[in-house]
Amino acid sequence: MEKIDSSGALHNPKGQQTVVIKVGTSSLIRASTKSLNLSSLASLVETCRDLHNLGFNVIVVSSGAVAVGCQRLGLSTRPRELAKKQALAAIGQIHLMRYYDDLFTALGLVLLTLDNLATRSQYINARNTFHELLRYGTIPIINENDTVAVAQLRFGDNDTLSAQVATLVEADWLFLLTDVDALYTGNPSTDPTATPVHEVDDVHDLAVDTAEAGTQWGTGGMATKLTAAGIATAAGCRMVICHFNNPSVIVDIIGGESDVGTVFHPISDPLKGRKRWILSVPSKGEIWVDDGAARAIKKHASLFAAGITKVVGEFQHQDAVKLCDAQGRELAQGLTNYSNVEVEAAKGLSSAKFLEKLGYQGQEEVVHRASICLLVKREQGRSMRRTPSRGSMTSLASSRAPSPAGPESGYEDSPSHSPAPVARGQSPGRSRTPPLPPTTGQQESGAGEGQEGPALSEDDIVTRLAHLRQRAGLGASGPSDDWDSQMAYAMHAELQGSMHAKPVASDQDVDEGGWLPK
Numbered sequence: 001m002e003k004i005d006s007s008g009a010l011h012n013p014k015g016q017q018t019v020v021i022k023v024g025t026s027s028l029i030r031a032s033t034k035s036l037n038l039s040s041l042a043s044l045v046e047t048c049r050d051l052h053n054l055g056f057n058v059i060v061v062s063s064g065a066v067a068v069g070c071q072r073l074g075l076s077t078r079p080r081e082l083a084k085k086q087a088l089a090a091i092g093q094i095h096l097m098r099y100y101d102d103l104f105t106a107l108g109l110v111l112l113t114l115d116n117l118a119t120r121s122q123y124i125n126a127r128n129t130f131h132e133l134l135r136y137g138t139i140p141i142i143n144e145n146d147t148v149a150v151a152q153l154r155f156g157d158n159d160t161l162s163a164q165v166a167t168l169v170e171a172d173w174l175f176l177l178t179d180v181d182a183l184y185t186g187n188p189s190t191d192p193t194a195t196p197v198h199e200v201d202d203v204h205d206l207a208v209d210t211a212e213a214g215t216q217w218g219t220g221g222m223a224t225k226l227t228a229a230g231i232a233t234a235a236g237c238r239m240v241i242c243h244f245n246n247p248s249v250i251v252d253i254i255g256g257e258s259d260v261g262t263v264f265h266p267i268s269d270p271l272k273g274r275k276r277w278i279l280s281v282p283s284k285g286e287i288w289v290d291d292g293a294a295r296a297i298k299k300h301a302s303l304f305a306a307g308i309t310k311v312v313g314e315f316q317h318q319d320a321v322k323l324c325d326a327q328g329r330e331l332a333q334g335l336t337n338y339s340n341v342e343v344e345a346a347k348g349l350s351s352a353k354f355l356e357k358l359g360y361q362g363q364e365e366v367v368h369r370a371s372i373c374l375l376v377k378r379e380q381g382r383s384m385r386r387t388p389s390r391g392s393m394t395s396l397a398s399s400r401a402p403s404p405a406g407p408e409s410g411y412e413d414s415p416s417h418s419p420a421p422v423a424r425g426q427s428p429g430r431s432r433t434p435p436l437p438p439t440t441g442q443q444e445s446g447a448g449e450g451q452e453g454p455a456l457s458e459d460d461i462v463t464r465l466a467h468l469r470q471r472a473g474l475g476a477s478g479p480s481d482d483w484d485s486q487m488a489y490a491m492h493a494e495l496q497g498s499m500h501a502k503p504v505a506s507d508q509d510v511d512e513g514g515w516l517p518k
């Protein structure tokens with residue numbers, strides 16, 4: 001048990017790097033008896049304890065509630081009806097947690113839905129809760145809030161949830177414990193020539209068709225694991241797939257063992273702040289783009305209608321959408337300024353034609369670059385590989401300072417410490433606010449390269465920040481400690497303003513985000 005500090009809080013002086021470990025239903029339940037795999041569960045807890053003693057923060061994402069509920073009620077098959085599965089999850093969750101609670105010294109249960117993470121204020125509250133749970137030295141255990149999470153129960157996607165939790169807490173490692181020992185070049189159960197892949201530099205280079213249930217890479221669960229890898233690695237988290245039957249390999253892998261499991265290396269310039277949050281918002285659809293627009297997106301440009309070739313799914317203004325290249329490969333996730341119907345109508349057009357086509361002149365960017373999170377490596381020669389790729393336990397454990405509360409750590413202040421949102425009771429309507437200073441050189445040029453605005457001078461940044469702060473009712477003082485939080489509110493005020501003010505004023509093309517900390 002950790003010491004209690006003067007504030008009365010449990011304190012974990014060694015807590016530095018954060019490791020998220022996800023264990024799936026198929027690993028927790030013995031197929032033969034349909035009962036809990038107690039020995040493996042105990043090994044998992046021991047591994048968590050070892051990691052904790054080595055100075056790591058540890059978070060567990062555990063599935064299994066529905067299966068344990070079935071076991072509890074003596075059901076031999078998992079019912080199909082949603083309400084029954086939700087009821088079983090409620091029954092099983094308590095029983096499952098009883099085992100975990102007996103084995104761990106102190107744990108904290110957090111039930112989340114993807115929708116929770118899609119709401120910025122809930123996202124920040126969840127992050128603050130995780131931060132405090134880790135400061136107390138406890139092991140947070142996460143599962144989907146199954147009684148309300150319809151989509152998750154249908155798709156069984158705790159892989160994505162764990163990647164989003166890893167993103168939320170800025171984890172260094174995400175381990176997906178499963179019933180295969182690695183990603184394979186083919187399905188090992190049907191292809192004798194299949195060999196394990198131990199390292200993946202860029203998950204998008206794998207070109208796996210994740211639309212198929214059961215990919216060429218192995219078992220049916222691999223598709224969601226690759227989706228998780230895309231999310232986690234874009235956020236700077238190293239993700240590993242390995243077998244559940246020996247969780248102690250986690251310690252070996254972190255220590256540098258290179259021929260166990262599959263490691264997906266993180267991108268070298270991961271997302272931070274609001275962009276990291278955008279990555280956590282469940283996407284509602286896809287916008288496919290031509291080659292020129294794909295190249296422009298990779299260079300941090302906005303997406304314009306001229307480069308759009310296809311629209312998939314139904315989405316509304318400010319929903320998250322995946323941005324895919326001409327082959328349908330996911331490049332980025334962003335918040336769209338238009339619904340799927342509007343994008344369908346405007347695709348291929350210059351934004352000068354919006355008025356004619358849509359009946360109003362909206363934002364010229366379909367997705368502004370401030371709201372685009374790249375999932376793939378940047379062009380312009382940046383290195384993708386974070387070094388060291390795998391290091392000694394000592395260097396890993398000491399390579400990052402303990403995370404204090406504050407923007408540098410990625411933990412924003414709680415809303416109560418943040419500036420009051422959106423103009424304190426007034427509408428932040430555009431008509432009452434002064435226009436932002438013009439952005440020199442910012443112009444529409446259709447889709448493709450050349451849309452990236454010029455670099456802003458420090459004076460530009462200070463002036464724009466002052467305007468954004470004024471619009472959000474934050475006062476005119478200079479940047480403060482919780483810059484990211486203030487910017488989030490200022491951006492929110494802008495969005496509110498734009499939502500209430502369609503058709504928008506001509507300052508809509510303001511390059512708000514080009515200078516936001518990524």
Ligand SMILES: N[C@@H](CCC(=O)OP(=O)(O)O)C(=O)O
Pocket residue numbers: 023024025026062063064065066067089143144146153156157158159
């Ligand atoms: N959240 C539910 C189902 C989650 C689930 O089965 O996910 P996974 O094990 O990743 O396929 C549960 O706890 O039973």
